[in-house]
């Protein structure tokens with residue numbers, strides 16, 4: 001039973017100095033400090049449950065998102081949780097349509113990242129109060145209730161509520177078997193941990209051989225800064241993994257459209273399954289041009305980690321601009337908006353391969369993709385969820401990977417809660433970790 005009035009919302013700027021080791025580096029983000037705007041929501045209910053929510057950020061960006069969360073707080077405080085979840089569509093719309101705040105969105109950028117953090121905390125709280133992991137809360141929810149969480153505004157020309165209902169009804173066939181299959185074998189994953197752009201060839205080799213030993217069969221390599229480096233690194237990794245394992249490439253928006261096509265023609269010999277974010281995430285028709293040009297080479301286009309909202313995803317699908325759709329649990333407006341994208345992808349027959357990694361993204365998005373398999377797509381063909389082996393130790397309910405697959409979480413909630421000690425130590429700028437680092441910089 002859902003209960004309680006929201007009595008408190010706190011937000012923290014939590015940063016991890018991952019840039020020191022080149023972890024997470026790519027052709028555009030050369031010094032990423034994996035960070036989160038971390039939201040805690042409390043209620044006056046006696047159960048003591050709190051909702052934890054994050055959005056993923058890189059270092060300095062976090063302080064801006066923290067401001068935006070504080071600006072949204074008045075829309076959440078004193079609301080009854082029961083009223084929120086019984087009309088979640090209405091509440092989502094209230095948050096995203098605030099007459100003053102929407103001007104700096106709408107439904108995009110900082111204000112949308114802040115919305116995601118807040119809504120992620122509410123979903124965590126709801127799932128905790130129901131005593132279920134989030135994926136199971138979604139799987140058990142009747143289709144009508146599930147659809148009542150989605151704002152269909154701007155997408156009803158492509159997906160009506162009735163069509164979405166039919167998709168969910170169809171998804172009920174065989175869902176118990178798929179749930180049992182997930183619990184036994186988990187959801188297939190790929191690793192990005194071996195080949196960040198800032199890693200030396202030696203590090204790449206060492207991590208790749210460890211990953212192979214651990215049973216990984218799908219690998220992603222960062223490309224896009226220097227063609228000769230890319231050729232060398234892709235050859236190295238392809239030689240190590242052999243011809244049959246899967247390789248993906250990620251350019252993180254580095255290229256213009258013709259450059260993307262030309263560059264990828266040179267990397268085609270390494271047989272990538274996809275090129276991810278070849279150009280600006282806003283360039284829908286550019287993605288369509290690249291998709292068309294690379295199709296004869298057997299290379300698909302993947303994108304989504306910086307896709308603003310359901311409207312851009314709608315157009316990417318309409319324009320046949322992507323062959324792999326990458327939802328992100330913290331960029332879109334939380335579970336609510338991600339549900340609409342999963343349903344649109346299903347309608348278009350495009351496989352969803354979520355973006356994860358960062359800090360907490362694996363913890364969150366596993367719930368969405370497990371739900372997708374059980375209740376929406378019913379397919380694992382061409383589908384896998386990203387995995388990155390960083391920062392899980394800071395979470396109270398970290399992901400469990402077995403045989404290169406995500407095992408469904410069993411603890412109630414959205415796996416968003418961080419360890420108190422980790423938050424304390426990594427708060428910027430006053431946590432122990434940052435005090436030391438900043439003092440070191442001053443002494444230089």
Ligand SMILES: C[C@H](O)[C@@H](O)[C@@H](O)[C@H](O)C(=O)O
Pocket residue numbers: 023024025026029032192250252305355356357358386
């Ligand atoms: C800055 C980040 O590490 C990105 O490079 C990362 O999210 C990446 O695009 C990915 O696909 O995992």
Ligand SMILES: [Mg+2]
Pocket residue numbers: 250252276277305
């Ligand atoms: Mg990427």
